[in-house]
Amino acid sequence: MGRLSGKNAIVTGGTAGIGAGIAKMFAREGANVCIVGRNADRGGKVVQDIESCGVKGLFVQADVSATQDVQGFVQQTVEQFGSLHIMVNNAAVIHQSKVVDTKEEDWDRIISNNLTSVFLGSKYAAKAMISQNIQGRIINVSSIHAVLSEPSCSAYTAAKGGIESFTRTLASELAPHRITANILSPGATYTELTTPMYTPAVKEALFKRIPLKAIAQPHDIAYGALFLASDESWYMTGSTMTIDGGYIMDGSLPDAAYWEE
Structure with missing residues (x-):
């Protein structure tokens, strides 16, 4: 406990799923947390969970792809908490369509919400940290599909x-x-968005590829964020922490062998 005591954090997409898991874990470890999202009802509930840990919570309804909104929630966090130590750019949306069917407006929306938002969040968080001479932490949430194809999700990947x-x-x-x-x-992680996707057939296929034969819960991912946000990770930068049950690293052929025993 207390690995983030005295620290102030922002988590975008913090009203549900992985973002909410990260925000709650940061709070349990002593950080004041501002969560950014679109759903005020969900945001209010997460803030209650944060404040139940004896720290300060804040919800800001904002568009993470809009410069003015990003500047606004960074400024609000500094005004409310006094400073900013940790920025987690987690907000994301997804759109499914094959490349030949993807409309330019859908492409632009996904890139804006998933990538431009990370640029803006990183930029204004860094400016706030530099202005106060804070040795901060920026954590940008990607996906194993940064390196693996995901058919019908070209803009997302x-x-x-x-x-x-x-x-x-x-x-x-x-x-x-x-x-x-x-x-x-x-x-693969269970969230409000993804859980309906994990049908028995999908889980059977996943478990053939995932050596640990499990799908993560949000807190499993949040433990990685906690390490990256803590002083323990001070000598780690520009690195990728993959939490996927071994999906990417495993090169075996399910139900097959190169040599018969």
């Missing part, structure tokens, strides 16, 4: 790949200020 490339450059630029920037890359 492009955005996630962009997050990883962007974060490495960000890490280089912020290193002189002792601000770290790292990537958190989750695999």
Whole structure:
């Protein structure tokens, strides 16, 4: 307990799923947390959970792809809490259509909400940290689909790949200020959005690929964010922490063998 005592954090997309899991874990470890999202009812409930840990909570309804909104919630956090130590760019949306059927407006919306939002959040969080000489932590949430294809989700995968490339450059630029920037890359995770997708057939297929034979819960991903937000990760920057039950690393062939025993 207390690994983030005295720290102030922002978590975008913090009203549900992985974002809410991260926000609650940060609060349990002593951080004041501002969550950013669109749903005020959900936001209010997460703030209640945050404040039940004896720390300050704040919900800001905002568009993470709009410059003015991002500047606004960073400023509100600094005004309410006094400073900003941790920025988690987690907000994301998804759109399904094959490349040949994807409309430009859908592409632009996904890139704006998933990638431009990370640029804006990182930019204004870094400016706030630098102005107060804070050795902060920026955590950008990607996906294993930054490196794996996901048919019918080309804009989403492009955005996630962009997050990883962007974060490495960000890490280089912020290193002189002792601000770290790292990537958190989750695999299959139960959230309000994804749970209906995990039908018995999908889970059977996943478990053939995932060595640990399980789908993560939001708190499993949040533990990774906690490490990246803590002082323990001070010598880690520009890196990707993948939490996927071994999905990416496993090169075996399910139900097959190269050599017969």
